Amino acid sequence: MVQPNREVATLWYKDAVIYELHVRAFHDSNADGLGDFPGLTEKLDYLRDLGITAIWLLPFYPSPLKDDGYDIADYAAIHSSYGTMSDFRRFLREAHHRGIRVITELVLNHTSDQHPWFQRSRRALPGTPWRDFYVWSDTAERYQGARVIFKDFERSNWSWDPEAGAYYWHRFYGHQPDLNFNSPRVWRAMRQVVDFWLRMGVDGLRLDAVPYLHERDGTNCENLPETHAVLKRLRQHVAARYPDRMLLAEANQWPEDAAAYFGSGDECHMAFHFPVMPRMFMSIWMEDRYPMVEILTRTPPVPDECQWAMFLRNHDELTLEMVTDEERDYMYRVYATDPEARINLGIRRRLAPLMGNNRRRIELMNSLLFSLPGTPVIYYGDEIGMGDNIYLGDRNGVRTPMQWSADRNAGFSRANPQRLYQRPIVDPEYHYETVQVEAQQRNQQSLLWWMKRLIALRKRHQAFGRGSLDFLAPANRRILAFVRRYGAETILVVANLSRYAQYAELDLSEFRGRVPTEMFGATPFPPVGDAPYFITLGPHSFYWFALSEAATEQQPPSSPTRKSRAE
Numbered sequence: 001m002v003q004p005n006r007e008v009a010t011l012w013y014k015d016a017v018i019y020e021l022h023v024r025a026f027h028d029s030n031a032d033g034l035g036d037f038p039g040l041t042e043k044l045d046y047l048r049d050l051g052i053t054a055i056w057l058l059p060f061y062p063s064p065l066k067d068d069g070y071d072i073a074d075y076a077a078i079h080s081s082y083g084t085m086s087d088f089r090r091f092l093r094e095a096h097h098r099g100i101r102v103i104t105e106l107v108l109n110h111t112s113d114q115h116p117w118f119q120r121s122r123r124a125l126p127g128t129p130w131r132d133f134y135v136w137s138d139t140a141e142r143y144q145g146a147r148v149i150f151k152d153f154e155r156s157n158w159s160w161d162p163e164a165g166a167y168y169w170h171r172f173y174g175h176q177p178d179l180n181f182n183s184p185r186v187w188r189a190m191r192q193v194v195d196f197w198l199r200m201g202v203d204g205l206r207l208d209a210v211p212y213l214h215e216r217d218g219t220n221c222e223n224l225p226e227t228h229a230v231l232k233r234l235r236q237h238v239a240a241r242y243p244d245r246m247l248l249a250e251a252n253q254w255p256e257d258a259a260a261y262f263g264s265g266d267e268c269h270m271a272f273h274f275p276v277m278p279r280m281f282m283s284i285w286m287e288d289r290y291p292m293v294e295i296l297t298r299t300p301p302v303p304d305e306c307q308w309a310m311f312l313r314n315h316d317e318l319t320l321e322m323v324t325d326e327e328r329d330y331m332y333r334v335y336a337t338d339p340e341a342r343i344n345l346g347i348r349r350r351l352a353p354l355m356g357n358n359r360r361r362i363e364l365m366n367s368l369l370f371s372l373p374g375t376p377v378i379y380y381g382d383e384i385g386m387g388d389n390i391y392l393g394d395r396n397g398v399r400t401p402m403q404w405s406a407d408r409n410a411g412f413s414r415a416n417p418q419r420l421y422q423r424p425i426v427d428p429e430y431h432y433e434t435v436q437v438e439a440q441q442r443n444q445q446s447l448l449w450w451m452k453r454l455i456a457l458r459k460r461h462q463a464f465g466r467g468s469l470d471f472l473a474p475a476n477r478r479i480l481a482f483v484r485r486y487g488a489e490t491i492l493v494v495a496n497l498s499r500y501a502q503y504a505e506l507d508l509s510e511f512r513g514r515v516p517t518e519m520f521g522a523t524p525f526p527p528v529g530d531a532p533y534f535i536t537l538g539p540h541s542f543y544w545f546a547l548s549e550a551a552t553e554q555q556p557p558s559s560p561t562r563k564s565r566a567e
């Protein structure tokens, strides 16, 4: 892989565009109805062409698959349905050859109850090291301050194990017992897991459900100092041996608590920004920038080497844990009119259906994802506007096969359709005969091509991944406007959250004399003068303007040449 310099190489995650996928859902090479590593490897050229720079793989380890692989039964092997370890190594090598990094899951908090560790623990005598691998209790009364996360499925975080004659603690499903991080053996076991994958060349680890590692009576058992101590230790271990690797915290918390997972630059390199996500959906529905601006303004600054991971949708429900009760009611009312769309504290829908399949809205949401501070994470299939199936159980409706073509099984698999792990989407509006890669590759006006141009443009400007953020405050609240600055780059983003045309007057006095140049078309706009900058925007449209010093000297050409266009 060619890297311009060391600083860029170690901070690669700041300039990355991450693509999240499940190997099971991507491409099936051996016609058994499930995606696999050889299939994914065949599709690497598609991902390179899309322009993404890192793949985040959902769990692919041996597992009873009762929580789609987050119930791990062996941390150092590959689920036989997805291929072999040598298939994985080949995939990793091929991804690296194409300049694509690979981020895998590190599920620290819990295992499957089928994991040999749990099997030993439940049989071990109380007080022995094996028993101490998990969190056991004689009563189900401890840690009452901890909420139940999967509230549609579990009533308590304790389950009785007849074999052990004791209760065990689990923050998620009852078949996912929590490891006991008070045990030094658990830490050592996890360290070995980390070494196993990082030595092989994996570039980053997503730390699943990381706020819940420790529990303590009298607390809500989230974000405890003991948990942060584990992460500091993990970071030291990784930094000493694998300096260019990245740790990404999945901490579904308010901004202050999520930012704590950066430590003072000595815990995780990245953390998901959970609270901004539902507020982007609120802002576009309310046609008001307030929800987004409010949450981003109260987001603490992050240490220099750290970075937020931004996302619109992922493999889980659109979580509404980090919103107020009123906001949640609002979100349910406008985005989950069918009660089937609700699950736990969230909404199980993909991006396109949430946006009413409106191309302008989909583009606007992506433009925000790609221009706000942080690294964007795309959920597989959202680049072609895939639909969902809310009638499938759990969160399976957003985990259906990738739609490659109009062929049988959406080109995902040559298996008998009855053998597929799940049928592709056949909803008339999102049917795979219409919404699929092959058709969109042929049409340069498709969403897929639009996403390619968006990704390519973002990658040319480090200000998006690294720059500061300053909001403008035009009187028209339907307009969101902000400035990103990094080194010599200054980028102005103006977005119309409304479904109707809008105008705004922007205070650009600081940039007097500069020529805003629309970045997709390299089109110069009138220079900034003494008066407020007057701008009009069509429904749900947005502009990215370069305001760099150099732009001042440019003479506006009468019309942009084809060559100068971003595409």
Ligand code: BGC
Residues within 6 Å of the ligand: 067, 070, 071, 107, 172, 208, 209, 250, 315, 316
């Ligand atoms: C993952 C979920 C999973 C849960 C339990 C979450 O954070 O994203 O998909 O069910 O952890 O492992």
